[in-house]
Amino acid sequence: xxKLFLNFKILxxxxxxxxxxFANIHTFANSNHKMKLVIDIGNTLVKTGLxxxxxxxxxxxxxxxTLGFITSIADQNKTIxxxxxxxxKEVPAEIIKxxxxxxxxxxxxxxxxxxxxxxxxxxxxxxxxxxAGIVAVHSLYPxxxxxxIDAGTxxxxxSINAKGEYYGGSISPGLNMRFKALHxxxxxxxxxxxxNFNELIGTDTNESILSGVINGLIAETDTIIERYKKLYSxxxxxxxxxxxxxxxxxxxxxIFAIPxxxxxxxxxxxxxxxx
Numbered sequence: 531x532x533k534l535f536l537n538f539k540i541l542x543x544x545x546x547x548x549x550x551x552f553a554n555i556h557t558f559a560n561s562n563h564k565m566k567l568v569i570d571i572g573n574t575l576v577k578t579g580l581x582x583x584x585x586x587x588x589x590x591x592x593x594x595x596t597l598g599f600i601t602s603i604a605d606q607n608k609t610i611x612x613x614x615x616x617x618x619k620e621v622p623a624e625i626i627k628x629x630x631x632x633x634x635x636x637x638x639x640x641x642x643x644x645x646x647x648x649x650x651x652x653x654x655x656x657x658x659x660x661x662a663g664i665v666a667v668h669s670l671y672p673x674x675x676x677x678x679i680d681a682g683t684x685x686x687x688x689s690i691n692a693k694g695e696y697y698g699g700s701i702s703p704g705l706n707m708r709f710k711a712l713h714x715x716x717x718x719x720x721x722x723x724x725x726n727f728n729e730l731i732g733t734d735t736n737e738s739i740l741s742g743v744i745n746g747l748i749a750e751t752d753t754i755i756e757r758y759k760k761l762y763s764x765x766x767x768x769x770x771x772x773x774x775x776x777x778x779x780x781x782x783x784x785i786f787a788i789p790x791x792x793x794x795x796x797x798x799x800x801x802x803x804x805x
Contacts, residue, residue, distance in 0.1 A: 565610045567603060567633075568796040571595055571617035572659065573683040575772075579793035580607060586790055586797075597625055604632065614638060614800040616658035616792070636803055638662070638796070645669070645802045647695045657686070659792050660699070664690050666788075666795030667768050675762035678791070679751065682771035683707060687754050691762060702750065705773050708743045724776070748780050755783050 566581040576592045580603070592599050595617075604610055612634040615621060621637070629635045636642060638661075640653040646668050650656050659680060667676040668690050680686045681704060688699035703711065705724055713721035722739045730745060732738030759765050769778055770791035778787045788794070 563609060564612075565607050566797060566800055567607075567610050567613045568793050568800065569595070569600075569613065569615040569617075570659065570662070570792050570796060571615070571619060571621065573618055577793065578603060579790060579797065580610075581797045584797070584801075586793060589790060589793065595621065595625060597622070597628060600625060600628065612636075612800060612804060614796050616662055616796055618657065618659070634804070636800060638799065642799065643803055644799055645694075646690060647693070649695055649697045651698075657701075660686050660688050662792045662795030662799065663768075663770060664688050664696050664795070665798050666791045667766075668694055669794070669798045670788075671766055674766050675764065676766045676768060677755065677758045677762075679755075679767065679769040679774075679777075679785075680771040680792075681705070681769060681773040681777055685747070685751070685771070685773075687751075687758075689758055689762065689765075700754070704771075705743060705747060705776070708747070709739065712739055712743070724773075728780075744780075748777070751777065752782050755781070759783075 563582055565587075568579045568581065570577045570579075576595045576599070578590045578592075580587045580589075590603065610633065613629050614636045615629065616638040626637065638658050640656070644661065644665055646665055648656075648661070659682075660678075663678045663680055667678055672694070673692055675689065675691050677687065677689045678699075680688075683704050684707065685702045685704045686699060687702075688696070690696045709722050709724065712719045719739065720736060722736050722743075724744075725740065727737065727740040727744055729737065729741060732741040755767060767783055767785045768791065769785050769787050770789055774787050774789065778785055
């Protein structure tokens, strides 16, 4: 009878332990998995990425960066330990103060260490998104020549060679900027919005603008790619940015689309500075 009672007591203890373990398994897991938050502030949108090591777990997009937006992400992800921010504009002081106080924090600038050789003549004026994109492709393809096309507000072309050396690239107006320029700097041309248009010949003014802007940018991009292919062989071509999905299937060359390239690069820079 005593043995039966003892066995029951042991079984009860095991059951109690297992119940407690499974009820708190997510807490145990989260406590051992440190998260990193990367923030990319562009000309038109703010994009954030939550990383665990090299894995991008989730992204969020906001029209602007506010303290409430950041604190909501932090409150939902208690295991965030480090943050990197890249911005094309001034970041509100209250946000910088909050990030410095709560996390291991980096604000990307020309003084931050990066895992490539930056040979740009004016590193202080180099766009942070351009730099992050180049760092990303070098981490993904460390022994290859790579051309990065970032099709956003502007369209940028940047290359890095197989030695990890970055010299620079070029900057051109993006699709929407071209539409706005035609409307702003003429008396009568209308403001046209981007649509799925594939014709060469426009049969009215709106279609003529669509043809000129879309076909002009495609011809520009194809030509620049061909010139880079003569400079670097073989050459891998990567496209990212808000208009990348619109352009990728319209270009003649074989191109890989990586929408979150800038976030990946920022995560690499954050890791490099935490070693």
